[in-house]
Amino acid sequence: MSPFLLTRTLPEDATDAALRADVLHGLTCTPKSLPPKWFYDARGSALFDEITTLPEYYPTRAEREILLARAPEIAAATGARTLIELGSGSSDKTRHLIDALTSLETYVPVDVSESALRGAANTLLADRPALGVHALIADFTGGLALPGTQGPRLVAFLGGTVGNLLPQERAAFLSSVRAMLSPGDALLLGTDLVKDEAVLVAAYDDAAGVTAAFNKNVLHVINRELGADFQADAFAHVAVWDRDNEWIEMRLRSRVAQTVKVQALDLAVDFERGEELRTEISAKFREEGVRRELAVAGLELTHWWTDARGRFALSLATAA
Template sequence: MSPFRITRTLPEDASRAALRADVVAGLADRPRSLPPRWFYDARGSELFDRITRLPEYYPTRAEAEILTDRAGEIARASGARTLVELGSGSSEKTHHLLDAMPDLALYVPVDVSESALRGAGRELSGRRPELDVHAVVADFTGRLELPEGPGPRLVAFLGGTIGNLEPAERERFLRSVRELLSPGDALLLGTDLVKDERVLVRAYDDAAGVTAEFNRNVLRVVNRELSADFRPELFDHVAVWDPAAEWIEMRLRSREAQTVKIPTVDLVVDLAEGEEVRTEVSAKFRPERVREELGAVGMEVTHWWTDREGRFALSLGVVR
């Protein structure tokens, strides 16, 4: 059995407190918004898993293709002895990378879900019995404290999740990652690339309506956790491309004028007919933008890998 430890840096009630704060900040303001992290309760995670297998949704397949084809190159380029994965979930997408790193001494999966981390630990104990696994229950958007491990250290942030952060948030996040690293350490960053608007919109507005159901699920989370009385069926799913910001926005549009009560946070939300709540931005990138944003925090892009159709990229940003 592989050594497995788990450290919790989040208080037990941190998730509920964060949800309350996000709901008050986002729904009491205009334009109204809810952060995408609240999609992912058990039902939301199941729906997102279905999304990743839809014909319109290419990012998961494209990134998996790169990891399958280039894991050996990534391992050699990084020379990593410690691998840290932010937002690891089940760690399924990193198996190709882990398999390409026979000399890896320590794997540090970081996620807000302790159950997901424990499941990943059980899986890895069978695949890599010699590998030391030290899981950390933490929110990667906050200040991170990671266990000591041999260098070089590689931090992996996959799935295009960086695109859910707006520019100022991205800079803060990238600076926080840079603070964890020493010269010679690196960040492996997954970014979805700018492409035809029709391809992008279809990826977030599939014909089967799975993404629409996923989007409305955030209202069910608020109902359950904060005793709200949203009626999800009264909201239409909207996905639009913003060419200036170069991101997709997902929104929920109220079909009629309605009043929503959220008693746990003492909030009443009056929505006009057609009023929208933004639930996600998903930025798309060009190579020069990735190089510029990593360069601004002291990392140099030394390697760039894409899938065969050039839809998605993994970049290696090395600390100099």
């Protein structure tokens, strides 16, 4: 195959249609909410990259530690000739895995951002010119048609992003991953672990205010794309730990009673003073819970690795 192929499985207007649908639903339901994928325009992605370097934000460093230490074991356990990465972004951490997969022939990064896919491919091919890269512009949460590739295949879903899905969404997602696996294929899953509440809250409410700017960026996205008139300073960033559900919630709390207009939707939205708009959940996990959720989806957990401080885990699962 050629070193780089790019396939679009999303219609050109799919992003705009999805944003409209999510904003209309989220701002008219009770309580109000928005999915976290709308943080990530160019500015939001840059802010998140900055977040990963902050002293309070441990997940990126912890996961990289595991990958550096365990990539040879992952390679030996899977023998993967194809690596499929869901929500690949810059593919930065994945390079440790790619370097260890000595039998790897094809890398299939999956992301909604064409620019991120092209940038990652250019960087990878500069170091691995013989590697086949078949990038997919796709939303992995909406079902995925993968290109024909050689097995064994390793599907990687890193960064703890699975925690951004509600439990029923996670169940559907894991079942969809199971459906794309053939005998001999495996799933590598990154999960942030339950830990001290103060550590968790600080990771989502840093002293420098970068996460607050990241959270409010969703308002700038809606203003720009849908002609809304959100005033970001009229909302406060809030991060709270939900003990019952064992997840962090990021919210935007209205500082005043206000009405926001969304021109493209012909929508006026009232906020009471103190009313909150949920913008993200980030579930934290325990090994037994991950094992159970994988089993329900028809996957068997075969390996479990954590960083030295037990903050984050990578798990390997195969079709049961």
